Amino acid sequence: MFRKLHEPAEAVTVYVEGKPVVAEPGENLAAVLLRQEAIWSRPTPVKGSRRAPYCMIGVCFDCLARVDGVASVQTCMMPVRDGMTVEHQQRRRCLPS
Amino acid sequence: MHPEIIVIGAGTVGAAIAYGLARRQHRVLVLDGDDRDHRAARANFGLVWLQGKGQNMPAYQQLSRRSVDMWSGFASKLTDLTGLDLQYEQNGGLAFCLGEDAFEKRRSDLQRLHNQLGGAEADWRMLDRAELARLLPKVRLGPDVAGASFGERDGHANPLQLLAALHSGILRLGGELRRNAAVRQIVPSEAGFTVACGNETVSAPRVLIAAGLGSQALARQVGLEIPLRPQRGQILVTERLEPLLPLPTSGLRQTREGTVMIGATHEETGFDSSATAAAAADLSRRTLRIVPSLAEAKLVRQWAGLRIMTPDGCPVYAQSQKHRGAFVALCHSGVTLAALHATVLADAIAAGQLPDSLDIFHQSRFDVPKAA
Ligand SMILES: Cc1cc2nc3c(=O)[nH]c(=O)nc-3n(C[C@H](O)[C@H](O)[C@H](O)COP(=O)(O)OP(=O)(O)OC[C@H]3O[C@@H](n4cnc5c(N)ncnc54)[C@H](O)[C@@H]3O)c2cc1C
Ligand code: FES
Numbered sequence: 416m417f418r419k420l421h422e423p424a425e426a427v428t429v430y431v432e433g434k435p436v437v438a439e440p441g442e443n444l445a446a447v448l449l450r451q452e453a454i455w456s457r458p459t460p461v462k463g464s465r466r467a468p469y470c471m472i473g474v475c476f477d478c479l480a481r482v483d484g485v486a487s488v489q490t491c492m493m494p495v496r497d498g499m500t501v502e503h504q505q506r507r508r509c510l511p512s
Numbered sequence: 513m514h515p516e517i518i519v520i521g522a523g524t525v526g527a528a529i530a531y532g533l534a535r536r537q538h539r540v541l542v543l544d545g546d547d548r549d550h551r552a553a554r555a556n557f558g559l560v561w562l563q564g565k566g567q568n569m570p571a572y573q574q575l576s577r578r579s580v581d582m583w584s585g586f587a588s589k590l591t592d593l594t595g596l597d598l599q600y601e602q603n604g605g606l607a608f609c610l611g612e613d614a615f616e617k618r619r620s621d622l623q624r625l626h627n628q629l630g631g632a633e634a635d636w637r638m639l640d641r642a643e644l645a646r647l648l649p650k651v652r653l654g655p656d657v658a659g660a661s662f663g664e665r666d667g668h669a670n671p672l673q674l675l676a677a678l679h680s681g682i683l684r685l686g687g688e689l690r691r692n693a694a695v696r697q698i699v700p701s702e703a704g705f706t707v708a709c710g711n712e713t714v715s716a717p718r719v720l721i722a723a724g725l726g727s728q729a730l731a732r733q734v735g736l737e738i739p740l741r742p743q744r745g746q747i748l749v750t751e752r753l754e755p756l757l758p759l760p761t762s763g764l765r766q767t768r769e770g771t772v773m774i775g776a777t778h779e780e781t782g783f784d785s786s787a788t789a790a791a792a793a794d795l796s797r798r799t800l801r802i803v804p805s806l807a808e809a810k811l812v813r814q815w816a817g818l819r820i821m822t823p824d825g826c827p828v829y830a831q832s833q834k835h836r837g838a839f840v841a842l843c844h845s846g847v848t849l850a851a852l853h854a855t856v857l858a859d860a861i862a863a864g865q866l867p868d869s870l871d872i873f874h875q876s877r878f879d880v881p882k883a884a
Binding site for chain 1: 754
């Protein structure tokens with residue numbers, strides 16, 4: 416598990432699987448996920464093996480999660496906002512019909 | 513090994529014929545070019561398709577039909593041999609029509625082709641919007657969709673698995689496959705042909721040129737002049753989605769893993785194989801008119817490949833008159849025709865003689881004298 420090297424001067428709250436978590440304003444959302452106990456962000460859609468944020472630069476797609484209800488968001492490309500909700504993305508994505 | 517035949521090119525076409533020859537206990541040596549070559553085998557859409565083929569040459573429809581009818585047996589043999597699943601499904605396929613005019617045009621095009629074929633029972637029908645909606649229960653169709661044509665024999669497969677299985681099959685059957693072995697020269701000789709690749713030469717009584725867009729220069733050396741041009745096709749790929757499309761369509765198919773492939777463009781841009789934003793926009797726009805909910809899906813990849821196009825879009829199968837034993841096989845729909853290539857064509861090449869039924873595909877059809 417990772418931890419932050421400094422105490423942020425300001426803090427926002429994001430909700431990871433419903434649990435309130437402290438983050439620094441503007442921080443990379445994937446970095447917040449890497450500080451959680453359940454470090455993984457999603458099971459792969461075909462074999463179901465767990466994946467966590469990896470490249471942190473938007474190329475590997477291993478950091479996908481549901482953010483504010485929207486599936487398949489690359490969390491490493493997403494700055495945190497106060498009140499954001501993040502859920503582990505399960506299975507393959509289902510389009511609204 | 514002293515090969516009985518050298519196959520130049522290990523794309524979908526060369527590999528299928530080489531596999532078929534190896535199955536017939538022929539000693540095959542396959543020489544494949546460089547990773548930087550244009551390789552349609554690694555860029556294609558994966559349809560095993562019949563409907564609409566051969567509008568300008570009904571024999572091409574018949575040829576494709578023979579292949580499609582053999583595909584299932586071909587795939588299971590290859591899977592038994594290699595353990596690789598080609599993910600072949602043949603539950604029919606659709607071509608969407610946007611607007612009533614397009615629907616009527618599609619009907620009359622398919623009807624004309626059907627009449628030309630004379631007599632055979634139709635293996636396609638037009639589906640109106642309501643019938644189409646019943647076939648695609650998870651899709652909310654865009655308002656412009658008037659209906660679709662449905663081809664009973666159409667299907668799809670994983671083209672990369674096909675290629676990998678053909679390569680593996682060749683090796684398992686005792687054939688040899690060399691990569692990074694671009695052929696520079698073919699010299700007809702007493703004993704057949706001597707082929708120069710890298711720093712060495714290899715000889716065999718027969719040679720098959722199936723080098724995709726690299727074939728023109730090689731065919732010329734055995735006295736066959738083949739007009740050929742690249743045609744760019746671009747494809748978009750979405751993230752993996754829950755099953756949405758139970759059937760492949762001419763421009764949209766969902767793979768077994770869940771990605772939706774969207775394609776392909778037809779662009780006359782020479783040997784430029786770059787992917788463009790304009791094509792991504794065009795493909796997305798058309799797709800969203802058909803399945804609006806795909807707007808929510810993320811695109812994860814886009815690529816471009818070059819089709820191997822003859823002037824009439826139909827295949828070329830030929831033996832050189834001047835240098836017997838030198839064959840050429842070129843086509844656009846190498847996935848669809850793979851089953852035929854591995855059987856009928858492999859048999860013919862093994863026998864040293866293409867059957868009369870393939871005469872119509874000889875490249876001499878393009879040798880029309882130029883008007884003065
Ligand atoms: C965008 C796109 C979509 C397509 N969709 C479909 C589809 O849905 N269904 C279908 O049936 N077909 C489809 N096709 C067509 C299909 O991919 C081709 O028909 C098929 O791959 C052609 O195979 P090939 O072996 O002739 O050529 P290629 O696959 O291009 O292979 C040629 C090989 O020859 C080698 N080579 C070249 N020069 C030399 C040399 N001098 N010496 C040795 N080796 C050489 C190259 O390295 C290459 O490996 C599509 C093609 C494209 C581009
Ligand atoms: S961590 Fe690789 S894309 Fe986000």
